[in-house]
Amino acid sequence: MSPAEADVLVIGRATGATPVRHWWRLLRSELRIVFLRPRNLALLGVLGAAPVFLGAVLRISPPGPGAGEGPGGALILQVTGNGVFLSVASIFFLLALMLPLAVAVVSGDSVAGEAGLGTLRTLLIVPAGRFRLVAVKYVVIVAFCLASCALVAALGLIMGALLFPIGRVTLLSGDTVSLAVGLARVAMIVGYVAAGLAALGTIGLALSTFSQHAIAVMAATLVVVVISYILDSVPQVAAIHPVLPTHFWLAFDGLLRMPIAWSGLLHGLESFAAYTVTFGVVALVRIRRANVTC
Amino acid sequence: MTAEVAAPTDATAASAADEAPAIETSGLSMRFRGGQLAVDHIDLAVPRGSVYGFLGPNGSGKTTTIRMLLGLLFATEGTFRLLGTEAQSGLSGVLPRVGALVEGPAFYPFLSGRQNLTRCDAADRTADPATAARRIDHALDQVGLLAAADKRYRAYSLGMKQRLGIAAALLQPRDLMILDEPTNGLDPQGTREIRSLVKQIAADGTTVFVSSHLLAEVDQICTHVGVMSVGKLVFQGTLPELRARGEARILVRTVEPTRAVGVLTRLGLADISAADSQVTAALGEHAPERINADLVAAGIPVAGLETVQPSLEDLFVALTGEGFNVTG
Numbered sequence: 001m002s003p004a005e006a007d008v009l010v011i012g013r014a015t016g017a018t019p020v021r022h023w024w025r026l027l028r029s030e031l032r033i034v035f036l037r038p039r040n041l042a043l044l045g046v047l048g049a050a051p052v053f054l055g056a057v058l059r060i061s062p063p064g065p066g067a068g069e070g071p072g073g074a075l076i077l078q079v080t081g082n083g084v085f086l087s088v089a090s091i092f093f094l095l096a097l098m099l100p101l102a103v104a105v106v107s108g109d110s111v112a113g114e115a116g117l118g119t120l121r122t123l124l125i126v127p128a129g130r131f132r133l134v135a136v137k138y139v140v141i142v143a144f145c146l147a148s149c150a151l152v153a154a155l156g157l158i159m160g161a162l163l164f165p166i167g168r169v170t171l172l173s174g175d176t177v178s179l180a181v182g183l184a185r186v187a188m189i190v191g192y193v194a195a196g197l198a199a200l201g202t203i204g205l206a207l208s209t210f211s212q213h214a215i216a217v218m219a220a221t222l223v224v225v226v227i228s229y230i231l232d233s234v235p236q237v238a239a240i241h242p243v244l245p246t247h248f249w250l251a252f253d254g255l256l257r258m259p260i261a262w263s264g265l266l267h268g269l270e271s272f273a274a275y276t277v278t279f280g281v282v283a284l285v286r287i288r289r290a291n292v293t294c
Numbered sequence: 295m296t297a298e299v300a301a302p303t304d305a306t307a308a309s310a311a312d313e314a315p316a317i318e319t320s321g322l323s324m325r326f327r328g329g330q331l332a333v334d335h336i337d338l339a340v341p342r343g344s345v346y347g348f349l350g351p352n353g354s355g356k357t358t359t360i361r362m363l364l365g366l367l368f369a370t371e372g373t374f375r376l377l378g379t380e381a382q383s384g385l386s387g388v389l390p391r392v393g394a395l396v397e398g399p400a401f402y403p404f405l406s407g408r409q410n411l412t413r414c415d416a417a418d419r420t421a422d423p424a425t426a427a428r429r430i431d432h433a434l435d436q437v438g439l440l441a442a443a444d445k446r447y448r449a450y451s452l453g454m455k456q457r458l459g460i461a462a463a464l465l466q467p468r469d470l471m472i473l474d475e476p477t478n479g480l481d482p483q484g485t486r487e488i489r490s491l492v493k494q495i496a497a498d499g500t501t502v503f504v505s506s507h508l509l510a511e512v513d514q515i516c517t518h519v520g521v522m523s524v525g526k527l528v529f530q531g532t533l534p535e536l537r538a539r540g541e542a543r544i545l546v547r548t549v550e551p552t553r554a555v556g557v558l559t560r561l562g563l564a565d566i567s568a569a570d571s572q573v574t575a576a577l578g579e580h581a582p583e584r585i586n587a588d589l590v591a592a593g594i595p596v597a598g599l600e601t602v603q604p605s606l607e608d609l610f611v612a613l614t615g616e617g618f619n620v621t622g
Contacts, residue, residue: 019419022421025416026416028416029412029417033405033413038404117400117402119400121366121396121400122399122400122414122462123413125364125365125389125392125394125396126389126390126414126417127386127389127390127417129386129419133417289368291366291367291368292361292366293361293366
């Protein structure tokens with residue numbers, strides 16, 4: 001090897017850099033790809049518009065008596081009394097479709113989208129490492145779930161503060177807590193809902209390793225949510241309700257009680273963890289031996 | 295062989311790996327789920343420092359072989375070594391020393407050329423982040439894309455896309471470049487650019503394994519060739535060895551082809567054919583000047599006489615068979 005070549009090698013190869021730094025570098029690249037992609041920004045935009053829209057509607061025409069009926073009704077009633085609830089009410093309504101849809105899009109696209117573009121082979125021959133790539137994609141899906149929920153909550157709080165009184169928070173159980181405790185509860189709700197969505201994201205990631213058609217995987221992931229919602233509302237199959245991926249999503253209302261209704265929340269976290277581990281293993285086993293033909 | 299590799303110190307193991315062929319496959323096969331045997335027990339031997347042309351008609355298994363070599367597909371049978379590293383022991387250690395372009399470039403259409411290369415570099419565990427910007431600019435410069443670096447990939451022409459693919463392979467110094475149809479779909483200018491780039495890469499001592507179905511290209515840049523046909527490696531050797539397989543023929547132009555055939559037959563030439571005012575025959579060991587003298591002595595008006603070496607295309611077709619539109 002000539003001296004000139006040796007120089008190039010020295011500048012080209014990171015001899016002393018730590019693995020952590022290289023993980024972080026790929027993670028940052030992946031975050032940029034997902035969070036700067038126009039389509040995903042549009043999804044976040046729609047999510048962010050929801051608390052603004054809901055706040056405006058409730059301000060212009062406050063719910064009358066009887067609005068407390070049905071799920072979410074209690075939350076709606078609370079909003080006009082305390083703006084803090086706008087964030088929670090927004091998350092509640094978005095969980096019906098928009099939040100799972102956004103997660104289905106990002107997670108379904110994760111591997112299948114790269115396969116469809118052909119960039120999966122570009123990354124694998126670098127080599128990015130099959131496990132490393134899937135692991136980084138998982139972390140970014142979790143980040144996206146957290147960011148979506150946090151965005152909705154933050155805009156809900158801002159709009160709530162602008163349009164409605166803000167102060168001590170009266171919980172669903174009737175107890176009143178300080179604003180600081182109320183905000184802490186909202187933060188916990190964001191974390192809990194993001195964990196539930198991330199479990200769905202793991203399902204999307206696993207399905208994504210089986211296809212190069214991102215749209216198909218996005219649809220399949222959303223179908224999982226819809227079927228789960230439907231089965232969850234059929235009393236005849238109550239036996240399987242606890243194993244449905246969406247069953248515990250709405251248990252976050254336990255955080256709006258005094259004391260916190262931990263039972264549902266802990267079951268929820270167990271369910272999310274079980275889904276995450278199961279489908280995480282599926283994704284890793286599948287990617288390990290997947291023939292990349294596209 | 296295994297015993298030898300297991301015992302020695304790191305230094306000797308490393309030097310042994312350096313002398314090993316750049317690519318060495320043994321019975322490498324790929325059977326797809328449909329049952330189709332896309333690659334059928336091939337034994338490639340790509341020497342270090344060679345420019346190896348991997349030839350074959352479309353669908354002969356070239357790309358499938360390349361995908362196996364790069365760890366994208368898993369061989370259903372057989373093994374291979376890349377730069378001396380056994381494939382079973384994992385390719386992650388050796389792939390950073392291999393630059394590759396497989397089946398056309400694939401990048402993110404919504405990112406610029408530079409952003410795309412940044413992503414490739416970020417995926418490389420062996421890349422030094424501190425020098426990334428410089429290396430990326432250097433690679434872009436090498437393929438002449440520096441001026442278009444900040445244009446979105448979507449807006450690139452086919453030639454620019456292809457060159458960006460090669461730039462990605464040039465982000466690091468490589469010991470081996472695997473280029474799958476690098477000039478596919480390019481105009482003559484683009485083809486020339488890529489060809490000179492490949493020559494330059496090879497001149498720096500990098501082994502180049504380039505698949506193609508463009509024979510002129512192979513003729514100009516390759517030292518070695520392997521020819522694939524229906525999943526099998528039907529020839530492997532140096533370019534002169536391939537040429538030596540072809541028999542030279544003699545071509546006589548004359549207004550009296552029938553009498554010329556008579557003379558050639560008398561001289562013992564084989565495979566004689568006459569058409570219009572031309573007679574050709576396999577030359578064999580005969581001296582062309584002697585044939586000429588005999589034709590003239592027999593009173594045949596010889597308008598022209600030449601020996602014809604078979605073209606690479608003739609050899610290629612002889613090895614891989616006629617296309618459907620030729621025989622059909």
